[in-house]
Amino acid sequence: NAGVTQTPKFQVLKTGQSMTLQCAQDMNHNSMYWYRQDPGMGLRLIYYSASEGTTDKGEVPNGYNVSRLNKREFSLRLESAAPSQTSVYFCASSPTDQETQYFGPGTRLLVL
């Protein structure tokens, strides 16, 4: 099992460009999450999906949209990137929303 995979690993964008971060899990988990990690800030939840077909906002959703494409995949979209969105983005999944989360390796995003 690959666990949680994320693409791309690294991306540079110019202000105003758009992009989609991809996340997939092969553990048959119901719940999936997107976090951002910034120096000195820990992890902050952007969006989550408790189960296929549902999505909810987390602590810092502004500037982002998500799609739970199917049970395996949960994508994060930046419609118009801003320098403040420079960060490391982590996707995670869990069997249900009550259980331990498993994290992907992260996507490092730089917005110029």
Added chain:
Amino acid sequence: GDSVTQMEGPVTLSEEAFLTINCTYTATGYPSLFWYVQYPGEGLQLLLKATKADDKGSNKGFEATYRKETTSFHLEKGSVQVSDSAVYFCAPRSGGSYIPTFGRGTSLIVHP
């Protein structure tokens, strides 16, 4: 909402030294408590957890005891190794929520 305070890092130790990383939290209800570890260039992974008062979580020589009276969940290891160099995150999860709140992380550097 929930909050968590971790000691500031980096914590720098020599191999075989004793480690303590302090964590205190505020949370509603009866939270579950987690420690996650992030090795360089990787995503977070669960290190240990405790789900009720006085429980002790343990893994890889690390231990933490759920202290309800002091709302603390300090991480300890008797003899650290160079391979323990990583960032450690304390994360309470309230009984009424299924999303953990992550602390800012404490960087541990172990020298040979």
